[in-house]
Amino acid sequence: MLGGMNVKLIDQKLVAECLKMPRAIELMKSAYADLTEGNVDSPLRTALVNEGGTVLYKPAYGEGAGIFCVKVVSVFADNVNKGLPVTPGIIVVNSAETGMPLAILEAGYLTALRTGAATGIATKVMAPEDSKVGALFGTGGQSRHQLEAMLCARSFERIYVFSRQEANAIRFCQDNRDIAGDCELIANPDRKVLKECDVITTSTTSPTAVFSDEEISDRVHINAIGSLGAQRTEISAETLLRSDVVVDQRAACLAEAGEICLMRDAGLIDDDYCPVEIGELILGKQCLGERNKPTVFKSVGNAAQDLVCSAEIYRYALDQGLGVDAVL
Template sequence: MLVLTKEDIKKVFTMKDAIEADKDALRIYSAGKCVSPLRVNIDIPKEQGQSLFMPAYVEEFDATGIKIVSVFPKNIEKGKPSVPAQMILLDGTTGEVCAILDGTYLTQLRTGAVQGAATDILAKKDAKIGVLFGTGGQAATQLEAMVCVRNLEEVRVFDINYERAKEFAETMQRELAAYDTEIVAVENGNEAVRNADIITCVTTSRRPVFDGTLVKKGAHVNGVGAYTPQMQELDENIVKNADKVFFDTKEGVLAEAGDFLIPMEKGIVSEQDFNGELGEVILGQILGRETDEEITLFKTVGAAVLDVVTAHQIYKKAIENNVGNVVEI
């Protein structure tokens, strides 16, 4: 069994690699060529957290596995990742465990990459201004994915804690220096979105983090953070007014995402207002962006197929490059 740490993964797998892996996963999911049931969520009310169990099987890669991931927002105060996790990868031909990967970094990587895939497919090619809401454990890869797929001049970072936003922006300016993008902390999220081309939200907020009426024509919006029926980081106006709306998985979003369940319950939108899955766009079954005036919206709640495909591709590269620690069990 191969054990792969965050540093092992970073040695062999880039954000571009992860974006392509997620595109494969979305394509496979929308084609109905995998088994990826809804995750099992167990609430941990004492810590205001949840533990999630996410299995999948992908025949195309002879891979199966389960990710065990928890979301504990208060971990930030303890200096620990807010999304600790482990990924257990199995050989789909024998059922044997072939690898255990750092699931925290895998989650960060594939979650950033699925937003990167959506932004690459749906955002205008000449996008220049980005906005990122949230600076938690998922934020760094979200920012990297945005600048990886578009040549952005500026990304504005907003957090309810402005000092944390400043510290994050300064750190990311150093870490992403190769992209030549100015990363700045802002105190007013609504002002930040007024002329933004790409807006990405990665928070656990239970109320909208910006005014959806301020989104300009031609912008692309990503809802990444809210993953329960009670969370709602996206304003109902943007959900209603977006010209096209796409999901990572329709089943997952309409079962778990308060961003859509809450306005649907109010009768503001209905299932008929949504275009479909990003995988269907990749397959050519439905159209993505058609004009520079359209506002596009992408919502992801995550799916185990993303983890299994990404973990499998990482495992292959690690084997090829002799990276990781082999453990006999």
Template sequence: MLVIDRPTAQAALSISDAIPIAASALRAYSAGDVDQPLRTIIRPDGIDDLMGVMPCYVGGEASLGFGLKAMVLKPANPARGLDLHVGVVIVFDPDTGLPLALIDAGAITAVRTPAVTAVATDLLARKNAGDLAILGSGVQGRGHLEAMLAVRAVRRVRVWSRTPMHSERFRAWAWSHLGVEVEVHPTARAALEGADLVCTTLASKEPVVSDEDVAPGAHLNAIGASFADHRELASAFVRRCSVFVDSRASARAESGDLIVPEEEGLIGPDHVLAEIGEVLLGRHPGRRRSDESTLFKSLGLAVEDVTVGFAIAQAVRDKGLGTVIKFH
């Protein structure tokens, strides 16, 4: 079994490399080639921590086999200088079932999430979209800037974060690593004004994006709120949008951004038009008008982690990297 730490995993696969891999995972999921239950969440009474377990089987043409992601959310970790989410992805040999690789989950999430967003953006955003607003300046904010640069000719970038110092760090990183100038804005509304491409990467429980903040015809990728009691978007904005998801089942069970507007009677159960995999398969046309406001609500699927995990394991093995442990 290969043990692959974060630096090794990061060096093995870039976000650009992961985009076609993410597309294949989304296509396989919507084609019915993936067996994947809803993730299991354990929230013990009396503490703020939780654990999530996400297993799946990838069949079809890829025929990758079994894999799973196990992660722990520790709210106290950022104060320790550690990630809020920590965990591992395990992929199993499709022939023998023996563990093939144990991979740092943070490295996979940092790559596969923006890669999935890039797939959705390329399908749904207007071809000339390039006025980009990013809400949130952490790992996902950085990854999503790279992802948007991979699929659109970005001509302007603005950022807003709850902590101004974090926005300034984001601006310095974007210039030093990507050669991209970023405008720092004092409010989310100011960052969003006139943008036609938006990525929200906030782990927020209350909406940050109001309907009047987002220009008609814009495409928005909502990444940060991945629990039923978390929201980034006001209900009126969601009602206005043509909504696409990575998984209908996950969206119904886990997306506060969609559950709350339905409970309020503002949208119905059919407000989600399609999964991104269904657009890839030609079952839905995606964007239909230039003035259509489109929303991709990303929940994160085990098949995304596992498919990218297999790719990282293969790349690391080909390069002779990682730590090999005799498992059997």
């Protein structure tokens, strides 16, 4: 009975080494197409709650990925006061052929990377091809990857960085110059520059819209990836109502995205409100109309994203002989 199972441990540093943003953006393209076509099984996550926080279990399987995976991610707000990550997580990978556990991956970096990559593919598919000017709201843990994804998707000349704390925006611009290349990063400019922006990405925890509808142009593309939960929105109803709204997964966004739920609660949209899925754009089943109004991509995140990234990282580590081989 006593025997050993070999499991590869892939730490945060190795995750970062195995998967770079350009490839992650390609992976999101197939992940979203698979999601729309029903080729990936990502059932409702399970949540366990105590007085300190929540642990979420998010499993997924897709034939294309060739693995099963589950992300175990916690949300413990008070961790910030303990010097611990607020959302620590790991991913368990199992073989599609034998069900054997294959690998354990650190999940925090992967989550930030794939959330960036979602913005990357949405920007590629939805933003004006000649986009030159961008804006990024929020300078938290996700924002570096959001910036990197924008830079991968379009040739920006400058990106404005907004934070409620001016010092955070300044530091963020300094810290991320390494990935910006020729693109200028400008901290907390006058908000009237928002009118010039071709792309705006919001990655905040704001409960209410971070800009008003009057501040933006008619041709802007917006990526709204922050403000988790049905009671928080980063985008105003005015903007949403006049925009082409595209989501990562319809059922999930109708249930969980505050941008949509709050409009429905306020009676601003009907119960049959039906945003397009980005997978439908990728597959050519839907297309955007003429560019005379904003476009919005809203993502609440899906285990299908973790699935394709985990598969890629595991295969790469295996091929290159990387990672720590443990026995259980």
